Amino acid sequence: MEAKNKLRMTKQRQVILEELRKVKTHPTADDMYQMLRKKMPKISLGTVYRNLEILSESGIIQKLDVGGTQKRFDGDISIHSHVRCVDCGRVGDIDVTPKYNLEAEAQKMTDFMIFRHRLEFTGLCPICQHKKKATA
Ligand SMILES: [Zn+2]
Ligand SMILES: [Zn+2]
Numbered sequence: 145m146e147a148k149n150k151l152r153m154t155k156q157r158q159v160i161l162e163e164l165r166k167v168k169t170h171p172t173a174d175d176m177y178q179m180l181r182k183k184m185p186k187i188s189l190g191t192v193y194r195n196l197e198i199l200s201e202s203g204i205i206q207k208l209d210v211g212g213t214q215k216r217f218d219g220d221i222s223i224h225s226h227v228r229c230v231d232c233g234r235v236g237d238i239d240v241t242p243k244y245n246l247e248a249e250a251q252k253m254t255d256f257m258i259f260r261h262r263l264e265f266t267g268l269c270p271i272c273q274h275k276k277k278a279t280a
Pocket of ligand 1 (some may be wrong): 189229230231233234268269270271272273
């Protein structure tokens with residue numbers, strides 16, 4: 145992809161990328177804004193949002209397709225799956241490799257050309273499990 149090499153790495157973009165790569169929490173644009181404000185007090189939510197979109201469109205970061213109302217971002221662009229907490233929306237990584245080539249299997253069943261698949265798990269995170277127990 146051409147765009148990958150053409151993206152101009154501004155100072156802001158560089159810091160956004162560094163901060164995102166530091167965390168495993170798959171933050172939303174709002175979360176990122178809160179993190180970045182400590183380093184760059186003048187940064188605006190709109191700037192954070194716009195840069196996250198540009199970075200994900202360039203393939204430098206990943207925009208997650210997981211359910212929930214807010215988009216989440218991932219600095220790890222390796223192929224891995226996600227688990228989403230149905231209560232609080234927290235997203236974690238799961239490194240499962242399907243035992244067989246799902247793309248090839250799917251290819252046999254359709255006229256579409258298959259590129260990849262996404263696997264999303266849902267469940268209850270440790271904190272929400274604990275809350276459930278506490279109120280039970
Ligand atoms: Zn939870
Ligand atoms: Zn992830």
